[in-house]
Amino acid sequence: MSALAADTFATPADYAAALADxxxxxxxxxxxxxxxxxxxxxxxxxxxxxxxxxxxxGWSRLGWPESAGGLGGDPRFRAAMFQTLWDLDxxxxxxxTTLEILVPVLLVFAPHLADELLPGLLRGDDTWAQAFxxxxxxxxxxxxxxxxxxxxxxxxxxxQKVWSTFGHLSRRSVLLARSGGPxxxxxxxxxxxxxxxxxxxxxxRAQDGENHFSEIFLDGAYVxxxxxxxxxxxGWAVAMYMLQWERxxxxxxxxxxxxxxxxxxxxxxxxxxxxxxxxxHAYTLAAxxxxxxxxxxxxxxxxxxxxxxxxxxxxxxxxxxxxxxxTVREHLGGRLETDPDFxxxxxxxxxxxxxxxxxxxxxxxRTLVAQRVLGMPxx
Amino acid sequence: xxxxxxxTLDPDMIDMLRSxxxxxxxxxxxxxxxxxxxxxGWKEVVDTDPATALRTLFEIKGDxxxxxxxxxxxxxxxxxxxxxxxxxxxxxxxxxxxxxxxGSGAENEVSVDEATWAALQAHGRWLVACExxxxxxxxxxSAVEYTKDRVQYGKPIGVFQALxxxxxxxxAMVVGAxxxxxxxxxxxDPWTATVAKCMAGQTAEFACTQAQQCYGAIGFTFxxxxxxxxxxxxxxxxxxxxxxxxxxxxxxxxxxTRLVPxxxxx
Numbered sequence: 001m002s003a004l005a006a007d008t009f010a011t012p013a014d015y016a017a018a019l020a021d022x023x024x025x026x027x028x029x030x031x032x033x034x035x036x037x038x039x040x041x042x043x044x045x046x047x048x049x050x051x052x053x054x055x056x057x058g059w060s061r062l063g064w065p066e067s068a069g070g071l072g073g074d075p076r077f078r079a080a081m082f083q084t085l086w087d088l089d090x091x092x093x094x095x096x097t098t099l100e101i102l103v104p105v106l107l108v109f110a111p112h113l114a115d116e117l118l119p120g121l122l123r124g125d126d127t128w129a130q131a132f133x134x135x136x137x138x139x140x141x142x143x144x145x146x147x148x149x150x151x152x153x154x155x156x157x158x159x160q161k162v163w164s165t166f167g168h169l170s171r172r173s174v175l176l177a178r179s180g181g182p183x184x185x186x187x188x189x190x191x192x193x194x195x196x197x198x199x200x201x202x203x204x205r206a207q208d209g210e211n212h213f214s215e216i217f218l219d220g221a222y223v224x225x226x227x228x229x230x231x232x233x234x235g236w237a238v239a240m241y242m243l244q245w246e247r248x249x250x251x252x253x254x255x256x257x258x259x260x261x262x263x264x265x266x267x268x269x270x271x272x273x274x275x276x277x278x279x280x281h282a283y284t285l286a287a288x289x290x291x292x293x294x295x296x297x298x299x300x301x302x303x304x305x306x307x308x309x310x311x312x313x314x315x316x317x318x319x320x321x322x323x324x325x326x327t328v329r330e331h332l333g334g335r336l337e338t339d340p341d342f343x344x345x346x347x348x349x350x351x352x353x354x355x356x357x358x359x360x361x362x363x364x365x366r367t368l369v370a371q372r373v374l375g376m377p378x379x
Numbered sequence: 380x381x382x383x384x385x386x387t388l389d390p391d392m393i394d395m396l397r398s399x400x401x402x403x404x405x406x407x408x409x410x411x412x413x414x415x416x417x418x419x420g421w422k423e424v425v426d427t428d429p430a431t432a433l434r435t436l437f438e439i440k441g442d443x444x445x446x447x448x449x450x451x452x453x454x455x456x457x458x459x460x461x462x463x464x465x466x467x468x469x470x471x472x473x474x475x476x477x478x479x480x481x482g483s484g485a486e487n488e489v490s491v492d493e494a495t496w497a498a499l500q501a502h503g504r505w506l507v508a509c510e511x512x513x514x515x516x517x518x519x520x521s522a523v524e525y526t527k528d529r530v531q532y533g534k535p536i537g538v539f540q541a542l543x544x545x546x547x548x549x550x551a552m553v554v555g556a557x558x559x560x561x562x563x564x565x566x567x568d569p570w571t572a573t574v575a576k577c578m579a580g581q582t583a584e585f586a587c588t589q590a591q592q593c594y595g596a597i598g599f600t601f602x603x604x605x606x607x608x609x610x611x612x613x614x615x616x617x618x619x620x621x622x623x624x625x626x627x628x629x630x631x632x633x634x635x636t637r638l639v640p641x642x643x644x645x
Contacts, residue, residue, distance in 0.1 A: 012645040080645050087641075263639040276630030283629055284578050287642045288555030291562055294643055315551035363540070369550055370543030374523050379538040 006072035051124035069119025167214025187235030208350035308372030430564030441513025501569030580622030
């Protein structure tokens with residue numbers, strides 16, 4: 001089909017309604033409803049078909065510019081797609097979460113790569129990871145040591161990355177490395193192929209039993225000059241631009257999940273008034289997160305640049321995520337841990353415990369809000 | 380942070396409104412609030428954008444700890460809008476019952492249908508939620524200033540992350556509650572008003588707890604403004620359902636309907 005265009009729909013809500021009609025009536029789409037992933041690897045394989053289907057039909061291309069393989073329109077279309085997928089119980093293919101963070105960065109800092117690479121990424125033919133943290137550079141990212149060294153027309157990477165989400169399922173990775181001296185100014189962002197000698201990717205099994213992250217060992221992996229994102233030495237600025245998408249758009253995507261899981265939980269267990277307060281607590285925080293991140297999505301759609309206040313999105317996300325999964329565990333009781341039908345849900349529960357850690361810890365976010373938003377003094 | 384992008388009043392107008400309301404709510408006049416608001420051209424503002432006007436009035440009432448009676452007259456306007464009956468002030472009694480006060484101060488208890496009573500309760504919840512958010516913002520801002528000035532161990536205590544983290548987490552909740560009161564004003568849905576009141580009540584209490592710890596001993600005395608804000612928070616939280624009761628009410632309704640409303644659309 002792909003007769004869709006940005007102006008096909010007057011509002012994101014119209015788009016969402018049309019997408020819902022498509023998903024409910026298309027027999028290919030229907031095979032993906034209610035999919036419960038037995039593992040991340042299974043999900044990656046299984047949902048590739050779904051990602052290609054909604055790309056080929058045009059739905060996932062709304063909200064992205066044509067240079068990224070999109071059909072135009074602002075990010076609210078993407079937000080509406082995520083909402084619709086959650087509401088109708090479609091598992092969101094994991095690459096979409098990476099897309100939300102990496103594609104806006106490429107569009108701004110490496111438009112020459114966008115035409116060539118983004119359509120394949122959006123369709124799911126290609127998959128990318130991100131590699132920032134190192135064994136000795138977690139919250140203190142600017143202390144990272146992986147070297148980017150000139151070699152002929154390009155560069156070679158030497159060092160070790162860790163906590164690279166879906167690294168072992170990705171063909172390439174956006175990666176932050178040191179091309180100059182110490183501190184923020186010596187950093188450069190690149191896109192590196194992982195399927196080459198000199199890049200060794202090893203998955204790490206997380207507490208939910210899944211291989212969420214990988215270590216990446218770099219021993220001379222080659223980066224062509226045109227795969228530098230932004231300028232040499234501009235890596236910190238690129239990373240900061242990325243954060244507004246990581247902390248902002250991600251929150252909207254997650255609130256859709258929380259509302260859906262609360263709804264499913266209510267359907268899967270009998271009423272128990274002893275749980276009402278904790279259910280009400282979780283719902284209230286999820287509603288606050290929803291409205292706040294809607295505001296963030298709208299600001300991104302107006303191309304406002306977001307500052308340190310995106311840490312508020314993350315703080316509200318942590319509160320809502322923690323409360324939602326606490327009430328799921330309370331309401332479903334021991335079935336969550338023991339019922340094989342809930343294996344996938346228990347896995348999500350266990351992953352939720354990472355909310356105050358990933359993407360800048362709770363403590364880092366609070367410090368940023370205190371110093372950069374409230375204006376409290378720095379030592 | 381305010382979310383005023385969905386209003387019809389432009390940002391300059393809203394800033395002017397805020398400063399005028401701050402003046403009206405803190406002056407020493409004994410004239411009724413309604414008369415002082417009338418001097419501002421309040422009716423025109425309310426007609427243009429009632430949700431923003433009322434939200435702003437109650438936010439600033441919370442911020443300034445004004446004792447002006449704004450709730451009774453606002454409920455009277457709502458009652459008049461719903462039924463056509465006029466009164467100077469309305470207070471909400473047990474389900475189905477209201478007390479109307481006329482211009483001379485005479486009280487008259489009336490019975491109303493369930494829908495009217497519920498709509499007034501929701502309106503009251505929303506207005507009080509706005510006032511609670513105003514308190515939350517105030518105590519955080521005031522505590523931030525205090526931690527810049529108060530020096531211990533040779534540095535302002537605001538440099539300590541233990542205090543930074545308290546105020547940052549309270550600020551995030553106030554921002555979240557701020558979105559809920561804005562949305563409740565726009566959608567006019569009693570459900571949203573209830574969720575907003577629940578969030579605002581726990582937010583104001585949490586913000587007070589965090590601020591109090593920053594003030595230390597002085598905040599525990601009437602030498603300081605803080606105890607008055609704390610007491611007002613407790614009073615407002617009790618009105619139309621305290622936050623723990625509302626959490627239970629919300630969760631109970633979700634369990635009964637097995638539906639999880641998505642507040643706010645794109």
